[in-house]
Amino acid sequence: MTDTDTTQPADTPVVDLFDGRYRLGRVLGTGGYARVYEAVDTQLGRTVALKVMTGDGADPSDMARVRSEIRLLASLSHPSLVTLYDAKLSSPPTYLAMELIAGPTLGDVIARGTVTPADAARYGREIAEALSVVHARGIVHRDVKPSNILLRPPAHTGERTRATLADFGIAALVGATRVTRADTVVGTAAYLSPEQARGMPAAPASDVYALGLVLLEALTGRRAFGGRTPHEALAARLVSPPEIPDHLPGPWRTLLARMTAIDPAERPDAASLGAEFRALPGEPLPPTPLGAAALVDGPPSDAVTRTRVLAPVPDAPRRPNRRTAVIVASVLAVLLAAGGITAAVALNAPTAASDPGLPSLPAPLDQHVNDLWKEVGP
DSSP states (O other): OOTTOTTSOOOOOGGGSBTTTEEEEEEEEEOSSEEEEEEEETTTTEEEEEEEESSOOOOGGGHHHHHHHHHHHHHOOOTTBOOEEEEEOSSSSOEEEEEOOOSOBHHHHHHHOOOOHHHHHHHHHHHHHHHHHHHTTTOOOOOOOGGGEEEEOOSSTTOOOEEEEOOTTGGGSOTTTTSOSTTSOOSOGGGOOHHHHTTOOOOHHHHHHHHHHHHHHHHHSSOTTTTSOHHHHHHHHHHSOOOOOTTSOHHHHHHHHHHTOSSGGGSOOHHHHHHHHHTSTTOOOOOOOSOGGGOSSOOOTTTTTSOOOOOOOOOOOOOOOHHHHHHHHHHSEEEOOGGGOEEEOOSSOOOTTSOTTSOOOOTTHHHHHHHHHHHHOO
């Protein structure tokens, strides 16, 4: 093997290795709480993606839960989950060593243009399968977003890229002040669910909501609740669902409306989403799975060989326009679960410095959203 082969173990002195084991290569990405390197595990001679946290170690009072969650994540194997190889939790430097996927993120794809409905259905189905596997083990991702969905290149001729969910475990690790305890708000503000915006703990339904926003963005090229200030974007999702354009196919509008319902109880669970994505126009039935444990849901045993006749799906009910949403938002009281904070959106609140499509936020709601933005904003 040549000297440039990144998988070749090196004779680098231990003092030059990260944590005495990893030889760091190029920087793959930098976020608000971590930096990702391409690195070589010199003990095993394999290339990994090493995500190094910029914060301190995990909260000592929460270490038992963190260790348990990381061990569980490392034991999971699914083609739409990035494999977790190693983790250091107890003291700096804290990091995750993960499978390196040499493909773009969904965010990179969206930046170049919209995604076709067929591809969006396939990506949605694959990520829903991954979420279902982890939800069934009691773990919530908490940060589903386009940059955390990697498109794995096909391994063989005739295969397609596969959407793969990364950063499971980040919510259990540290990362400055953003990731500590199980009830801490974790996530990216643009994809937070209404219940997370209220300060409630994330649940599996929160991941479904975020996936709905991701797919809506992929199909339209526009981020939901965009064009508003951070405060307004967070407050808007408390009282109204995202706007789903009429030009999207009716079955897509119906499914996205359910996934992004304000009430978590009205959203489908990840396990049932696989069949719903397959029922969308243009999404073919998959071949027989390689292993029963690999797929959370699948067609009946004879569904691969029989033609399925789908009943017509009625168009989704039209969403209220912005003016209607403003009136409703102005009348409804927003009950915030975190700390028992309750506030109402005023009818005649001044709006000179805010988007005219939303009323301004009175205290203490304004303070709550301000604190939340400091916690999860970029």
